[in-house]
Amino acid sequence: MHVRGTVAGEVEVRSVSTSYGETDLAEVPLQLTAIEAAAAPDGGPESEPLAAAVEGDSVADSGPNLEPDPEPTTVTLWNKWTESAELLEPGMELLVTNAEQDEYQGETQYKTTGDSYVVVEPSFLVNVTAIRNWVECPRLYYLNKLSGVPLNYPVVKGTIVHEVFGDLLRGRDLEESIDARVDEHGLELGLLGESPDSVAEDVRENAGAIEGWLEQGRLTEEDSWRSEQLLISETFGIRGRADAIRRGAPVELKTGKNLKKEPRFKDKVQAACYALLLEEHGGDVDTGTLLYTKNSALDRNEETGDLTPAKDFSMGDGLLKFVVRLRNEIAAMETSGDIPTGYEGSAKCEYCFEQDTCMVVSGRLDQESKAGQIGQALPDEELEYFERFYRAIEEERREVHREYAKLWEQDAQERADDDRALIDLEFVEKRPLEGGRWELRARREGGATSKLREGDLVLASDGHPVRGQSELARIERLDDEIVLTADEPVEVTRLDVYPSELTTDRLLAALHDALLKGDERRKDILFGRADPEFEEIEETFIDNNARQNEAVTKAVGAKDCALIHGPPGTGKTYTIARAIRAMVERGERVLLSAFTNRAVDNALEALLEQLEGVIDEERIVRVGSESGVRDDMEPYRLERAGDPEDRLAELQNAQVVAATTATCGSRIMKEQSFDAALVDEAAQLTEPGTCAAINLAERFVLVGDHEQLPPVVRAENDLSESLFERLVDLHPEAGVMLDRQYRMNQRIQAFASREFYDGKLRPAEPEVAARTLDDLEGVARADLPEHLQDPVSFVDVEGDGSRYTDSEEAARIAELIEAYEAAGLERSEIGVIAPFRAQVSEISAHVPDDVAVDTVDRFQGSSQEVIVVSFTATGSLEGPIFEDYRRINVALTRPKRALVLVGDSNALATDPVYGRMLEWARR
DNA sequence: CCTCTGCAAAGAGGA
Helix, strand or coil: CEEEEEECCCCEEEEEEECCEEEEEEEEEEEEEEEECCCCCCCCHHHCCHHHHHCCCCCHHHCCCCCCCCCCEEEEEECCHHHHHCCCCCCCEEEECCCEEEEECCEEEEECCCCCCEEECCCCCEEHHHHHHHHHCHHHHHHHHHHCCCCCHHHHHHHHHHHHHHHHHCCCCHHHHHHHHHHHCHHHHHHCCCCHHHHHHHHHHHHHHHHHHHHHHHHHCCCCEEEEEEEEECCCCEEEEEEEEECCEEEEEECCCCCCCCCCHHHHHHHHHHHHHHHHCCCCCCEEEEEECCCCCCCCCCCCCCCCCEEEEECCHHHHHHHHHHHHHHHHHHHHCCCCCCCCCCCCHHHCCCHHHHHHHHHHCCCCCCCCCCCCCCCHHHHHHHHHHHHHHHHHHHHHHHHHHHHHHCCHHHHHHCCCEECCCEEEEEEECHHHCEEEEEECCCCCCCCCCCCCEEEEECCCCCCCCEEEEEEEEECCEEEEEECCCCCCCEEEECCCCHHHHHHHHHHHHHHHHCCHHHHHHHCCCCCCCECCCCCCCCCCCHHHHHHHHHHHHECCEEEEECCCCCCHHHHHHHHHHHHHHCCCCEEEEECCHHHHHHHHHHHHHHHCCCCCHHHEEECCCCCCCCHHHHHHECCCCCCHHHHHHHHHCCCEEEEEHHHHCCHHHHCCCEEEEEEECHHHCCHHHHHHHHCCEEEEEEEECCCCCCCCCCCCCHHHCCHHHHHHHHCHHHEEECCEECCCCHHHHHHHHHHHCCCCCEECCHHHHCCCHHHCCCCCHHHCCHHHCCCEEEEECCCCCCCCCCHHHHHHHHHHHHHHHHCCCCHHHEEEEECCHHHHHHHHHHCCCCCEEEEHHHHCCCCEEEEEEECCCCCCCCCHHHHCHHHHHHHHCCEEEEEEEEECHHHHCCCHHHHHHHHHHHC
């Protein structure tokens, strides 16, 4: 049976004498949470019925009304599992598979058997690559995590060879695959100064070894293959992507040379991880294959005379268990928040190629390490800052891990209700694409919503994302019919959100770079040890708005940084664009960044207007993914594929580069440097998030409004306050506040001004205050229903009571849009804002495509003539999304001429701020 | 809950 629970006290490890000699054991007091019958296909003694196992114990799984047993149960871990026992701390989760029940002095206990695995914190999913790094040296694992993998040729080549390998397995022609894959990496190869021909030749050499080996297999037997499978194990808490699986056993590709008889130990460990993953998916794996593609006939194996690049090895029980113990070390360390020192492993520092880096990092961060320290430690306040943010980012990471665990902890219906999955899809067809990939189609029942969006990566499965057949797929189209692309065909009936650690990885790298690579002057400013300095500038940039002009002057003249506070509609975007133009005219290279793609595109749009005729359009580049960048900015988007020299030239020649802060943390952007970085909507960014952009530039300008949306973080911690807000307090002399708004009719701005800006927000001109729909060509307010004629109106809808959607509100909104259209408005002049992604997709299904419907978060930074707000709350205003009033501020300040609030007045009246809003809207 | 993100894995070199 499998036993699971929470460690309830100190763990005792000792030695006892048995008939076999001295043996180690650990007694773990465990507060049981579950006991499951083990799946034993042969009906062996382990497959006792659940009821018998549970009798006398209280088990959370066995009934909702059962009180948890106050007394912990002793679980004894024998032999080498005591190593994992040493890692345990009270509160940690523990899983013991194939345990045996034992009566001792009248008490029920459990113990490990020869078939047992002991898993520490099983819901923490450890990456296979993390285990591979860890076995080399735990400190190396930490260094990799901290700084990310830099752009270098061996890595890029390795990636291409892997892709070609996958293509070969899927039946693609070798030459065609090489050409296509080298082309896809054009930009990276350009940055590395590589030519496509030499890379293709290099890849061809490696691929030749693969092909020859594949041919051998084909001659002798019918091999069953599949490539690149993403595997997740809920039992062992491991996830990874296997290069290939042949007859159920893992094949791992290595682009290096290995002339020894045996595979490298770390490579074996990696293959063993995949074996564990495959075992959980029904396999019975006892061999693995490593394919060293640089081995060739010329490098005859010194011992065996072997000519092939492949090395098979057998995987015993002992190796698999060793791998689980390694995995436990990582899980325990990450749970307790400790930093590896290197003493955990047996690696010899003098042989390590990372020894110098390791010593420098240890020295600067004042960390204990086996390699020792060199250099001067960072000042205490910087060390404290590093530790605080490291912890906060890792806390975010654990939240992502919790999302993974939900893939199996929640059942299908729960996930669908949470909008984390689309279930019960009807599979339509699978169609082979060029290059061996597949297009999959499925149909959803009308009305099913989720937070999935086109362009997202998802787990596409035939029923369960972890237990069933499951593939990582990309959503190409999301209508009633859903179109996906994936490496292998799955008869897809379900889609699940795939959680990603990418953001946390990049935040960590940005933190590392800011403190360990950042220059001293920059850090003096960030830590308040020096005051920002400004160059005297006589020029007038904007002559009808003194504050805007002051802001541009500060931005252009800043030697360190400038801070621009811009409430809604005060011309932030214009001010940024004007400042960038001035910098460009001085010959500087400028980075334009913001948290969301939408904000980047908005700012870029205003900038394009300013730069017209100033520089060549080709010198303005937008970096980002195709699905992220707005269609009308696509012409400026930097394509990654193509000829390396061309791609490189396109990027290097760009005088203005625009990208989200997440993209600024990518390997490609990290190779770039700028004179100045301007970050829009900076109040929405965490400190490390802001650093990802400003790390790339000599000086920076942050523009934002802390009365609007704060950073999005999963856990409450140091990440919730933006660098912008902190610097505004630290260096008030570097800041300017814009105070005149050019957007809203007086009636619309009244509430926000009073509620969020002490009444200080004022219309810039009388015309702004007085603007109404009548000013628009072909629109007559008189043609609207009476209740919509005022610039602010409220439509009371009782709502349908669901959590993240409301079909009644959606239906009313569709009617409202028809009414506005009938009065002469263009659909493109109307925007709809909802708090939840699911409601956004619900509304989208009700209204024409050319009406912009989006979440508050994605609407920040833009405006429309008419805005309709869907509150999506019935009865009460529960949920964190309503608690942050700054979100309301954003929603209510998007319109220029008309605002319609749609919601349940009873729900809104339960909160004082929403109550005042209601009074204002209903006046 | 909201956001972002080509996923994950890619690796010369040695005692």
